[in-house]
Amino acid sequence: SSHYWTWRPDQWHKNYPFAKGRHQSPIEINNKDVHYDSSLLPWFASYDPGAAKTILNNGKTCRVVFDDSFDRSVLRGGPLPGVYRLRQLHFHWGSSDDHGSEHVVNGVRYAGELHLLHWNPKYSNYLDAKRRTDGIAVLAIFLQVSRSMIKKKIFLFCFVFILKGKNAPFPNFDPSILFPKSHDYWTYHGSVTTPPCEECVTWIILREPIIVSSDQMAKLRSLSKNAENEPNHPLVDNWRPTQPRYFRMVSASFL
Numbered sequence: 682s683s684h685y686w687t688w689r690p691d692q693w694h695k696n697y698p699f700a701k702g703r704h705q706s707p708i709e710i711n712n713k714d715v716h717y718d719s720s721l722l723p724w725f726a727s728y729d730p731g732a733a734k735t736i737l738n739n740g741k742t743c744r745v746v747f748d749d750s751f752d753r754s755v756l757r758g759g760p761l762p763g764v765y766r767l768r769q770l771h772f773h774w775g776s777s778d779d780h781g782s783e784h785v786v787n788g789v790r791y792a793g794e795l796h797l798l799h800w801n802p803k804y805s806n807y808l809d810a811k812r813r814t815d816g817i818a819v820l821a822i823f824l825q826v827s828r829s830m831i832k833k834k835i836f837l838f839c840f841v842f843i844l845k846g847k848n849a850p851f852p853n854f855d856p857s858i859l860f861p862k863s864h865d866y867w868t869y870h871g872s873v874t875t876p877p878c879e880e881c882v883t884w885i886i887l888r889e890p891i892i893v894s895s896d897q898m899a900k901l902r903s904l905s906k907n908a909e910n911e912p913n914h915p916l917v918d919n920w921r922p923t924q925p926r927y928f929r930m931v932s933a934s935f936l
């Protein structure tokens with residue numbers, strides 16, 4: 682994007698005034714503030730593996746980009762009024778296994794957080810959708826490190842694209858293989874967690890984390906912020922701290 686920012690979240694508001702808004706993300710999710718909403722519907726993802734296009738390291742995260750030129754891979758149901766098109770997925774992670782997620786659940790920080798970003802096709806394009814309160818839906822899945830050698834979820838690797846700007850074809854990939862067993866979720870209205878921090882996101886956060894191994898997390902940590910000819914800066918801790926919840930309700934699809 683034309684604007685330049687670095688991972689210093691407390692500085693963002695100087696160039697991006699939304700960052701000090703009343704509906705910012707991520708937030709802490711604490712059971713005492715959560716309201717069970719029996720009217721919440723289950724959500725459904727119908728993804729076409731053929732929509733997956735490329736995987737890249739943009740210096741801020743590892744991102745997989747999908748064809749969103751029509752309703753090819755969509756998320757619907759849950760709190761959403763209609764279908765939302767899958768545009769990209771990316772990750773947030775820490776410098777060690779004990780932190781790295783953006784949302785924090787009852788004081789628990791996970792090693793990372795996977796975000797599947799969808800936009801509302803009632804708007805003409807993604808950038809227009811980002812200007813609308815119902816423009817974006819992010820499905821968030823926590824990454825939990827397990828030391829035991831239980832079967833690890835297969836986990837897409839982007840270590841190949843160590844250096845910023847590296848990208849490669851990433852065909853025939855259906856991200857729903859990453860989903861945990863349970864579809865239980867929390868939902869609230871918030872923002873994108875990187876500048877310009879627009880308050881356009883319906884968050885759908887899965888209660889059940891997916892299990893990854895420590896060496897899979899190490900692969901994410903082996904990515905670099907820098908390009909080939911620049912001094913090496915490891916890409917770690919690309920998560921925004923939790924923001925004030927103010928008067929927002931967090932609803933749960935489960936008791």
Ligand SMILES: N=Nc1ccc(S(N)(=O)=O)cc1
Pocket residue numbers: 796798819872873874875
């Ligand atoms: N460039 N656009 C973005 C969209 C969503 C997010 S997030 N982390 O809120 O899913 C970040 C950046």
Ligand SMILES: [Zn+2]
Pocket residue numbers: 771772773796874
């Ligand atoms: Zn994200």
